[in-house]
Amino acid sequence: MSIVKLNNQGVKNATAFGSITGLGSMTFIKKLTASSSATLSFVDGASGVVLDNTYKEYVFTFKNIHPATDEQAFKFQGSVNTGSSYGISITSTCFNAYHAEDASEAALSYQAGSDLANGTGFQDLHRHCSNSNDGNLGGTLHLFNPSSTTFVKHFISTVNGLWHGPGSMENFSAGYFNTTTAIDAIQFKFASGNIDAGDICLYGIA
Numbered sequence: 001m002s003i004v005k006l007n008n009q010g011v012k013n014a015t016a017f018g019s020i021t022g023l024g025s026m027t028f029i030k031k032l033t034a035s036s037s038a039t040l041s042f043v044d045g046a047s048g049v050v051l052d053n054t055y056k057e058y059v060f061t062f063k064n065i066h067p068a069t070d071e072q073a074f075k076f077q078g079s080v081n082t083g084s085s086y087g088i089s090i091t092s093t094c095f096n097a098y099h100a101e102d103a104s105e106a107a108l109s110y111q112a113g114s115d116l117a118n119g120t121g122f123q124d125l126h127r128h129c130s131n132s133n134d135g136n137l138g139g140t141l142h143l144f145n146p147s148s149t150t151f152v153k154h155f156i157s158t159v160n161g162l163w164h165g166p167g168s169m170e171n172f173s174a175g176y177f178n179t180t181t182a183i184d185a186i187q188f189k190f191a192s193g194n195i196d197a198g199d200i201c202l203y204g205i206a
Contacts, residue, residue, distance in 0.1 A: 026059065029202040034195035036068065042202050043083040044184040051184055053147040055204030060141040060186070062125075062159060062200055069193025070131040071164055073114070075122035076141065078153075078177050079185035086187050087120040092175025094124060100167035114171075118178055122189065126171045129161035136198065137161030139171075146183035153177040 030049050032040045042060075044051035051058060065074065077086040094114035099106040114124035129137045139159030146153050156174040163169035177183060188200060 025206045027055070027204045027206065029058075029204055031199055031201045034065070034198050034200075037195045039187050039189040040195060040200050041083055041185060041187040042200075043079075045082070049202065050204060051146060051186065051202075052182070055206065056145045057205035058143045058146065059203045059205060060143070060188075060200055061203070062137060062139050062141075063198060064136045064138065065129070065161075065198035065200070066136045066196045067129050067131045067190050067193060068196040069190065071128050072190040072192045073124045074126040074129060074137060074159065074161075074188070074190055075124055076186060076188045077122045078146070078183040079187070080179060080181040080183055081185075083185040083187070086122070086185070088183065089118045089120055089178040090116045090123050090175055091118050091178055092116045092123055092173060094171065094173045096127060096169055096171045098163050098165065098167055098169040100163075100165040105165060105167070111171075114173065116175065122191075123173060123175065124171070125157050125173055125188075126159040126161045126169070128163050128169060130164045130166060131193075131196070132162065132166070135162040143183075143186070146177075149180055149182055151180065153179070153183055 042049050078088045079086045092115045094111040097108040126137050137159055141157040144154045154176045160170045
């Protein structure tokens with residue numbers, strides 16, 4: 001099967017994805033693995049982390065993030081001083097969808113308790129992950145041009161977790177860091193209790 005690529009030189013056919021160039025690439029930067037960790041932090045220039053003007057978009061992936069404490073929100077915040085403090089003003093919007101395993105409950109709703117209105121707290125990425133033996137969450141967070149000293153920095157995230165229902169809960173968060181200072185560190189944590197296990201990986205998008 002061939003696919004078509006449009007560019008400034010016209011239309012090109014390609015018979016394999018590998019033959020397409022110039023579409024941008026995802027570059028692996030760093031993986032952090034939790035082991036009863038209070039926080040996981042990606043700090044530019046520390047331990048091989050790149051979070052600067054090398055890339056205009058960064059992607060964090062969450063895999064098998066297991067909470068030590070039941071029903072705690074998974075959160076993140078940024079820093080402008082290489083992780084000395086985390087508390088940049090954020091304006092955000094959040095909603096979620098959930099469906100119980102036995103189909104007894106299902107809903108799609110805006111989550112006013114998870115948004116921030118120029119607040120400096122940690123932003124919710126997932127609201128209610130179960131800490132049962134098979135409980136975990138996974139998803140992505142996209143951060144756009146964090147090194148800009150002209151514009152605010154936007155983010156979007158989609159995270160799915162095992163809800164205590166039990167069932168599936170999908171959380172959607174988006175917003176911006178209300179600062180024109182470069183962001184050089186990102187930290188993740190649960191509202192209470194440790195990140196018992198799981199991996200967070202950081203990628204740069206060319």
